[in-house]
């Protein structure tokens with residue numbers, strides 16, 4: 001089943017946010033996804049960021065910079081977003097394993113060029129940013145106050161099929 | 177137009193191309209450990225699909241936290257152990273026979289040229305040292321691998337790194353790969369295979385080649401890869417001697433798995449290592465690399481020698497050579513984890529364990545342990561570790577801790593003085 005995308009955005013304005021920052025290794029002893037919920041982004045190195053704050057709690061979209069999710073292969077990183085209802089990540093680029101893990105879980109790892117991310121981040125000055133995603137039209141629309149911006153993105157047919165199927169297990173099971 | 181090794185392996189394993197650009201490959205090896213596999217097992221059970229595609233192609237080890245440190249890690253180990261038994265998986269390594277995944281699986285001869293290998297572990301790229309395509313994947317890819325024996329990839333372009341010149345005395349594979357990552361950057365090889373070529377690689381042992389390939393992921397690479405040659409055949413010979421009439425015959429068969437001279441590369445990087453000096457990381461990204469001389473004198477609290485990067489016998493020899501007859505500084509603690517029981521035994525037989533113990537090191541059983549801050553040597557807030565591992569992320573070895581990556585020789589020299597030290601000055 002396809003997940004819900006879009007919603008209120010939080011901005012992590014830094015490159016190379018790694019999997020240890022998203023979910024530290026000491027929590028990898030959990031054997032359910034749900035148990036990861038309170039530990040999201042616990043060790044993120046970013047000035048002014050509060051992993052226990054309301055902003056993160058309310059967010060369902062994360063916006064970031066280059067090489068998001070680098071480091072470990074742990075799918076606990078996408079899972080900790082998933083169990084916190086963050087099903088959409090928008091960044092300039094991703095580490096390969098993290099990006100694949102997102103689509104494998106039926107979630108969206110959208111890539112936008114730096115100029116678009118700059119605009120998205122600047123939009124915060126107008127107030128809280130809310131994002132909607134049109135998967136078929138391949139566009140992201142961001143609204144803050146009275147301002148609205150639309151960006152188009154590329155998604156491979158395969159990644160789209162994974163999102164529509166609800167993930168790689170469902171896709172592979174139907175096909176192989 | 178010729179093909180790269182990665183392209184040849186993709187061609188030979190292509191099972192499906194559901195959409196242009198998406199290659200679903202059949203797998204020769206699906207490797208499993210107790211951190212990322214249990215959730216895949218639980219999901220398969222939940223779906224009523226608790227099956228394995230081929231019990232002989234699945235290899236299983238408990239290595240990250242072993243022996244288990246608490247009931248949670250004991251549960252992870254138990255889920256993996258029960259599953260391996262339930263499916264009669266013959267190659268399962270439990271306490272007493274277990275070692276770090278990327279050291280023990282090659283040591284058992286499981287990885288061969290031309291193979292496709294996945295594991296729920298980012299440093300799976302290590303196995304490319306054998307001329308295989310070996311990629312780290314997440315738990316969902318692992319789950320489908322276990323069930324169906326397939327995995328999807330975008331066909332990666334290849335970056336060819338030519339390592340030329342001659343490696344100076346006291347400079348090792350670890351220094352070379354740190355330097356390469358410094359050049360490429362942490363995402364310089366994303367969606368790429370890094371092919372290590374040139375006279376330096378030709379002269380390297382399999383252990384050294386594994387150290388190179390191990391850190392390909394630190395530049396974002398999908399897999400590291402080296403061309404199979406007589407060194408590869410010699411290493412594998414105990415496992416393949418029944419398959420081939422002679423080593424030459426094996427080499428001839430494996431020469432299928434070499435990039436063509438006219439293959440197309442995304443990028444070619446030439447590096448002359450003749451003037452390279454020992455390297456060390458600073459800060460929290462593996463591409464923050466400097467010569468040891470520039471950080472010499474920085475104080476550390478702990479020395480860790482081990483891991484899938486540098487816990488092999490050659491690494492222990494290099495460290496022992498520096499440590500022999502010396503003791504470590506009072507201000508530091510030293511921990512050494514031979515990466516597998518076989519390496520431990522060899523180190524015992526060669527007197528290396530004695531050298532470490534005489535110097536004041538704690539010798540642990542084979543495990544990942546301190547490398548990812550899960551057991552056996554976690555740092556306290558504000559502490560600094562000189563480590564032969566592969567990742568210096570903030571908090572990697574314990575919240576608020578700092579890690580400097582370096583070669584075993586540099587780590588040993590640093591243990592003696594208590595501050596970052598070039599082993600050639602000892």
Ligand code: SF4
Pocket residue numbers: 240276277278297299483484485543544547548565566
């Ligand atoms: S030794 Fe460290 S890097 Fe290697 S597999 Fe274990 S935890 Fe991962």
